[in-house]
Amino acid sequence: MSSITGRLIKGSMWLSLSRAIVNGLATLSTFVLAWYLSPADFGLVALATTMLLIVTTVTELSLTQALIRHEAPTESHFSAAWTLNATRGLILCLFFAACAWPASVVYEDPRLFGVMVALGFSVLLGSMTNPRLIMLQRKLIFWQEFVLSVSQKFVGVVVAVAIAMIFHSYWALVVGTLVSQATYLVTSYLVVPFRPRIVFKHMREFFSFSAWLTAGQIVNTLNWRFDHLLIGKVLGNAQLGYYTFGSNLARLPTREATAPLTQTIYPSFATIRDDPGRLAAAYQRVQALVAAIALPAGIGVAVIADPLVRLTLGEKWAPAIFIIQSLASVYALQTLGSLAQPLGMAKGKTRLLFIRDTQMLFVRVPIIFGALMLYGLEGVIYSRVFTGLLGALVNMVLVKHFIGVTVLEQLAANGRALASIAIMAAGVLFASTWLPAANDSVGLAWQLAILVPLGAVLYCGLSFGLWLLMKRPDGPEREILNILGKILSKVRHG
Known part of the structure; x- marks a missing residue:
């Protein structure tokens, strides 16, 4: 217990510092964006984000949790996880773009089309993140998480606040999300070097653990997000x-x-x-x-x-x-x-x-x-x-x-x-x-x-x-x- 507790506390210290910085940036950006944007702007982006969360959760593979629980993951496991995630991200990006126009018609807001296309691209960026990052959590090492979280949040906040102050547009929320995702993607390969290969293996190993977890995530997302769709409509x-x-x-x-x-x-x-x-x-x-x-x-x-x-x-x-x-x-x-x-x-x-x-x-x-x-x-x-x-x-x-x-x-x-x-x-x-x-x-x-x-x-x-x-x-x-x-x-x- 003592060794695990010690590593947990050490990891928590890194995460505490990370969260203190990220929380400060998030709070600052929230208040600034609230001054320059309207409630309807937040509602528009929230509507698109809710639909995106439902789509991504329905297809979630839970590979991260499977890798943590695997006794001895190999390079082949990491490449397989990257391949599956990237393939899923590309399909979802195209699917969400295809749904953008019908959704804008249903909710009678043409702005929803561009927002959904842009957020669909953010899924593709997120799907290509370095899967070896999970080994840091497995070993309770969190200083790299500090680098990833702070850099991602800082760049995204700067871009979002700048766009909001200059243009007073809901695009501040969308572009901030895209830039944050891109920053995390690049930084993930800088803190933990990894060269992925296209590998379609280990599917049975992954899905034997994640099948019920994925189903639960689908239900849970519908559980906590369906109200957003109802309120918006x-x-x-x-x-x-x-x-x-x-x-x-x-x-x-x-x-x-x-x-x-x-x-x-x-x-x-x-x-x-x-x-x-x-x-x-x-x-x-x-x-x-x-x-x-x-x-x-x-x-x-x-x-x-x-x-x-x-x-x-x-x-x-x-x-x-x-x-x-x-x-x-x-x-x-x-x-x-x-x-x-x-x-x-x-x-x-x-x-x-x-x-x-x-x-x-x-x-x-x-x-x-x-x-x-x-x-x-x-x-x-x-x-x-x-x-x-x-x-x-x-x-x-x-x-x-x-x-x-x-x-x-x-x-x-x-x-x-x-x-x-x-x-x-x-x-x-x-x-x-x-x-x-x-x-x-x-x-x-x-x-x-x-x-x-x-x-x-x-x-x-x-x-x-x-x-x-x-x-x-x-x-x-x-x-x-x-x-x-x-x-x-x-x-x-x-």
């Missing part, structure tokens, strides 16, 4: 823009706060998949740590969403506040069971993951569709809150099946974090009612300057206070102190 691009933008911002704090850990989890679990005791212990330790970080990040943003959006984005984006408040909380709470996915993949239980995704699809589609038809966008948000919490419970039941840890035991491991975040949210909301109303930038900034530190003090103070009262049991508090100690030690001796 029923409510229009402007409402879709609010929905997409708000959902992305709501997901941002939870995703970015936990990415350094979650990105290392699957390869870490895969290395100990045949040791049930170590796997169960590793899951409980990592899951509690992820939730302890995600809960204050997600719910913290939810309780300050109103002044945050009004200050940084302006009144133009005020309709997105309710979306952020609702979904940011759900994304944070879903981390209580979100690691069921890498756990199931590590154990080879991809069929059960597919069954879970299919069941959730049949639950979510009628609920969200009915809520949209009856109550519009607000109904969609409420239905997503309900189905999101239900999905978290389903994942926790699945974890019990995988490693024998009951739902109550999983909740108990997160008990201090849940209690602390509840009191933190109540305290921040109560304090906000006593603050004077703010209608200008200075007043909104003062509100945030008071509420953000208050929330941090409440959460951290309560979490560590409860930990001390319980006589310092094993849990996320101890893990955080150990990680901070290792970081400080490396800084002192670095």
Whole structure:
């Protein structure tokens, strides 16, 4: 456990630095683009992106996960993976271009044609990425990931922001995506040299692992993206823009706060998949740590969403506040069971993951569709809150099946974090009612300057206070102190 934990922490440090830079660039570009582009611009690109995600997921081969789990992949395996991916990318590029005109007719927006053609080309670029990169994750080496992520994001942000500021056009989002993809493609061969050959072998090896996983990804993408297509058709691009933008911002704090850990989890679990005791212990330790970080990040943003959006984005984006408040909380709470996915993949239980995704699809589609038809966008948000919490419970039941840890035991491991975040949210909301109303930038900034530190003090103070009262049991508090100690030690001796 110690060697894996040490490598996981070291990898997390690299990823933390990477995500800090990437997150800063992403946040900056999001706010800049929101000032120069309209909600309808975001909705247009989101519509094309949703269709692209559905098409790419339906044909996803899951070769990356298969290579990680393979005991000893050879050069032939990597070339075969590259060949299959490149072939798929070319076919999808042509298919998406062919669908561009019919889609623009169905959604009554001729701009959709050019956007879909351009995004289809981005699939081709992404399909030719160096497959040997996966060996870095397998060995828990992540400094190259730092180079790839930062260079990709930096170049894409610079191009997108420049186009938005000069032309005020939705093409800023499209061209930024293309340039980011091209940058990642080139850099992937610079950090890990590889000369691919055209090889059509090992298909049975790849598909024996990835068949159920691919089917699950298809269902999962339909599960989480069909609402975008419905909103775009029923409510229009402007409402879709609010929905997409708000959902992305709501997901941002939870995703970015936990990415350094979650990105290392699957390869870490895969290395100990045949040791049930170590796997169960590793899951409980990592899951509690992820939730302890995600809960204050997600719910913290939810309780300050109103002044945050009004200050940084302006009144133009005020309709997105309710979306952020609702979904940011759900994304944070879903981390209580979100690691069921890498756990199931590590154990080879991809069929059960597919069954879970299919069941959730049949639950979510009628609920969200009915809520949209009856109550519009607000109904969609409420239905997503309900189905999101239900999905978290389903994942926790699945974890019990995988490693024998009951739902109550999983909740108990997160008990201090849940209690602390509840009191933190109540305290921040109560304090906000006593603050004077703010209608200008200075007043909104003062509100945030008071509420953000208050929330941090409440959460951290309560979490560590409860930990001390319980006589310092094993849990996320101890893990955080150990990680901070290792970081400080490396800084002192670095």
